[in-house]
Amino acid sequence: MNKTTTPAPRRRFLKSATAGAVGAGAMVAPAIVSAQSPTSMRWQSTWPSKDIFHEYALDFAKKVNDMTGGELKIEVLPAGAVVPAFGLLEAVAKGTLDGGHGVLGYHYGKQNALALWNSGPAFGMDANMLLSWHKYGGGKELLAKLYASIGITTVQSFLYGPMATQPLGWFKKPITKPEDFKGLKFRTNGLAIDLFTAMGAAVNALPGGEIVPAMDRGLLDAAEFNNATSDRLLGFPDVSKICMLQSYHQSAETFEIMFNKPKYDALPEKMRAVIAGAVEAASADMSWKSIDRYSKDYVELKGKDKVKFYKTPDSVLQVQLKLWSAILEKKSSENALFKEIVESQKAFAERAVAWEQDTFVSRRMAVGHFFGAPKKA
Template sequence: MTKLKDKVTSLESKKTSRRKFFKAAAATGAVAAASLAMPNISVAQSAVTLKMQSAWGPSDADPFFEMNKQYARKVEAMSGGSLKVEVLPVNAVLKTAEIADGVSTGVVDAGHTVTAYWYGKNPASSLFGTGPSYGFSSQELMGWIEYGGGRALYEETLKATKLDYVGFFAMPMPAQPFGWFKKELKSVADVKGMKYRTVGLATNVLQGMGMTVLQLPGGEIQPAMKTGLIDAAEFNNPSSDKNFGMQDVSKFYSLGSFHQSQEMFEITFNTKKFNSLSKQHQSILRIAAEAANSDNYWYALKRYSDDLNKLVKESGVKPFPTPKDILAEQMKSWDKVVADFSAKDPLFKRIVESQKAYAKSVMKYLFMNQPDYTIAYRQYFGDPSKVVV
């Protein structure tokens, strides 16, 4: 009891000292400087820490893990330290496929992943990142989510899947490479019967092209290709692929594909935990995702391009554009897959129809207005596929 009284007396003494200090500071015009120097005891006492299970890491060299931490740093900075996100590497508490359920049930407070990882629970999840393009990239798909009716459909999909969390999106990923092959692809005939790794609806699309598809976690891809379990594979980007050591099992890298041409991160928070936060903290979690959207993308473009150059120079990797007949076959397969799932699931069909309506309008403007930027690039540097950096 004596110790408690001493603490109260000490705090009262500090409050009295502060009042005297402010009076003196006001007299000298130094209030602003004094407020900056004063210790912020209330923030330290009321700080909230959310445990976020990442689908990435644990190495800081993992670009996605770094992007996850960029988001966490923004949350802390925007809240003045009153809200923190502790980023846990993949498998720290939950495996990749367990994250959606783990956040929903409160095993962890939050998750940083992609919707395709709960594709097994509901194929419609793949439409929020690994669905058909309709001419748009991930930038425009995110525009559809926020301004084209996509958010309401996303929340309806969560409810239909019995996932109890609040989700935000960040990082409009560049179109993913078709991946790593034992030889350069010349035509669609080269992929028939091939054992290949991907995730989400892309699994159905490539199976429709005559490929045998396995869904494997990122860390298992390179060993599977090394042992012959699969013949070819994709993950996401040159930096992640380089970290996995794909250049040690293949030298032929097919760039540009419609199998996963517009994906982004899904940042999730357990609903009960999210609702327990102040309105200010809730807004910070949402706005930080918007800020990370730009930061992640800028970081990705620089790192991906640097790592692609390293793969070519240091490892003898031979990047090449995916043949046009393969792209055409992918589009045909997408049409069949979408038609099949739409016939089974009215919600799936409504999501597709909403995306098509948005793309038809927005992409018309973009395609009519934006110049062909490859013209400018070729004028100064030459054919992009042959430029040595």
């Protein structure tokens, strides 16, 4: 055999190895070329950075960022960073922002029926039941229909995060009767504006970060916002030491997560599925966190901040219910979509609340057994 001749097996090996190397290169190169950078989204909340509500917005963003392995990165700015709190819907619809975190009641001025997801007694439902109606009782479809009626077709909306019943508010002196609201300069939002206006108050719908400064300057006599933690962080105890608990003006409310729809639709199907899961995970986590944090701050408000809490008199609650029924009747006669939403909520509530009332055992009896009668304020 000629020494310069390569044996056939070796020739085949070299040929195979060379082809393999070229093939590997052909596979690796496109992977490197097609590797995409993470999709980034700039969001804004409708809340001041110090409010726990902004923390909830950050919690949701972190869940999405983590669950997508960093393929989607949401950055959430506080209210006013890009647009005013009440300008969030338009900013997301136009694509000025990629998304946002707020509540439907803040869009009240564009279509008052939007506030049916956050104002009033919700026919006896709590916030979690309201979310059940939204997901399974037709609420989601009605919201899309309502948005379309005002030309909002470029927003993908998700509702989540059941809120606890909100206090009646912070006052200079305790509210003892419905007439105490006459002439009172009062802050609220959504359809609660109609309710307290009907009670005789002069209502101003300010975003969260502007309420305490307005009370401090005397532009407001009283105000409500949401919960013990938010109210404490926003500084309510610095301008008032009297808080009235229990009210029907916002006894069932939820948060809204918004995406710019064209940007949302452009995401891979798998990523959109992750977002849907993150919404529900964040909803559960928010409800658990709120119980822990609100109860701690309630203790701090009573102890460290020397706030006096009073139960809203039944006479005030009864007037709220009477006026609410009148508001629903009037607005339903003026707005067909308003009427459709009211009828849908009421039908769902009639079934769900009856089941709940018949099934759930009294927690008040158990609390009295283990901790005794509650101390009066």
